[in-house]
Amino acid sequence: MNRAYCRRNAFSVISRVEIKGASWALTPDIGLNPGLVAIIGARGCGKTALADMIALGCDAFPGKYNGQSFLSRANADSYLAGAEVSVSWQDGGDPVLRPLDHHPRNEWDSYPRARYLSQQFVDELCSSAGMTDALLGEIERVIFEAHPLPDRNGAGAATIR
Known part of the structure; x- marks a missing residue:
């Protein structure tokens, strides 16, 4: 992605994701590249978990949990109690803090700052x-x-x- 474009639109570029209050998170503070377009890693390394948490922090997680999502499965097992995700933006504004054990925001003033295409959504489209x-x-x-x-x-x- 064009670096000048990223600087001009710093309000829409995520710079950091922090997972707070989660002892299970081996890397709780993750800096992101401004040109990030994909999360790549081995099976079971937490790609879906990270994507779900970023989506929640951007108010972009679907209105209801998908039973296959990380957030849904971890919530059912009480792993998320008291944990939060903090998403920071390149423009330096206040980070967005969202509880992981709470359903996604569906408030009238909630506006998603990202678009999240879950693995299940893409699988359904490709089926x-x-x-x-x-x-x-x-x-x-x-x-x-x-x-x-x-x-x-x-x-x-x-x-x-």
Whole structure:
């Protein structure tokens, strides 16, 4: 991602994620690269857990827990009692602090600062034969929203199909 773009939009770039009050978190303080687009790691290393916690800290976690999500499974086993996630933004504003053992915010003034495509959501979109219009639409939206209009060189969702 263009570094100048990241600086101009520092309010929308996550710089740090902290997991507080969770003795099970082996790396409770994680600095993030401003161009982060994926979380990669071995099976069982906590990729989904980290993604779920970031989504919760961005008020972007789905309105109801998916039974397969980390937050849902860990909540059922009481691992999240008293734990919180703190998400800091590159613009230096106040970090957002959310309890991990609480359902996602559904308040009228809650606005998601990120878009979260859970693994289950993507699996569902990919379940039918071939790429679906819904999956292609989500991929295009994520890609094109990451780049300012002048930097797209006239490209848009309709021009690549």
